[in-house]
Amino acid sequence: MARIAAIVLVLGLCMPETLLAWVTFEAGEIDSSTVKPGAYVEIIYGRGERDxxxxxxxxxxxxxxxxxxxxxxxxxxxERFWKKVIALERIQKLIIATSAQEEKRKSSFDLGADLLSVEFQTGQYASTTLINMGGGLVRTSPSIYMSSFFFNKLAFDLGLGLTSWSYDGGNNTSWMTRSGFTYFPQGATSNSVYVRSVMATLSTDNSSTQFGAGGGLGYRHVFQNRMAVRLETSYMRWFRAKENHIAVRLSFGVVLGRKGAFPEPE
Known part of the structure; x- marks a missing residue:
């Protein structure tokens, strides 16, 4: 897991920028002859009163x-679950993404790894655990994750944790899988708080699989549409073991398939 996490870090630092174009209309240039339904756009518009x-x-x-x-x-x-009506006189600039850019936006995803987390366990075996990149018994936060943005504000998440350790009398391995949905109010391309739902399984060599459910609240900061850092507090309830796990974690991810969808603000 540590090697996989290191590869993710290298990808974020070495991945080249994607060169894309866009079509921009200024105020007064926007009407039904220049802008057609179906295009994916970014609109900068005025709010409040006009001087x-x-x-x-x-x-x-x-x-x-x-x-x-x-x-x-x-x-x-x-999009599917919302709409917004804007007066043309208020629009200062309208930027249209090309079809190629829109396909990249649709298929965009984050590939990331946990850098550091602190986990608090309650129940029969109460404990506090500090986990570094790719190490430790991963119960609440998987070592690697992928978030697929099939909507601008909604992502489907998959996570995987794998740990092997030795003790007196033998070895043991545990692995965890996690899936769920994450909602970003500010969208995939912006810095945003987020809230997630989680369903998970945890298996070890010497015990049967157990199931858990929980959620998380965090903040995602995007750097130049190339990398994203997340700080999150999460909760997981493991039903068979009757354990509660609370974690605070710091994660790093590479942003793929979303570069250049719109020009950066000047």
Missing amino acids: PVSEEWERLDTARGYIQAIDTETLTIG
Whole structure:
């Protein structure tokens, strides 16, 4: 596991940037002849009141989604579970992702590894454990993970932990698998808090498989659309063992398939 985690770190440092283009429309250039439904766009638009002298809005906001409809006064964007209607007069800039960029965005995912975690176990065998990269008995936070963003704000997660250790009289191996969904309110390409749900299995050589469920709350910081660091607090309940596990962990991940979807802000 330590070797796999090291490979993830090297990928993040050595992976080249992806060169992509985009189509940009400024205020006054946006109408039904230039912008068509179905395109995936980033919109910068004004909020609040508009100054009559400077003609500037109180503040600017950003929205991303598929164009659902456009008429002479409004533009509607959204995805499967939400939509937003924006007045054309408020739009300062509209950026359209090309079909190639959108395919990359759809198939984007994070590949990561835990760097450090502290686990607190309650129950019959209460303990506190410090786990370094790829080591330790991994019950709450797997050593490696993958998050697949099939929606901009929703990811499906898979995790794997594997540990082998020796003791008087023999050896033992444990492995854990984890799956669940994670919701990012600010989206896949932005720094965001997140909340996750978890279902997991834990098996060892000398005992049967047990099942657990839990969740987590954390923060994900994205560096130049290439790397992402996560700080998370999570909880897991193992039902057969009647144990509770609480963990605080720091993870590092490589961002794949999402570079250049939109230009970086100047």
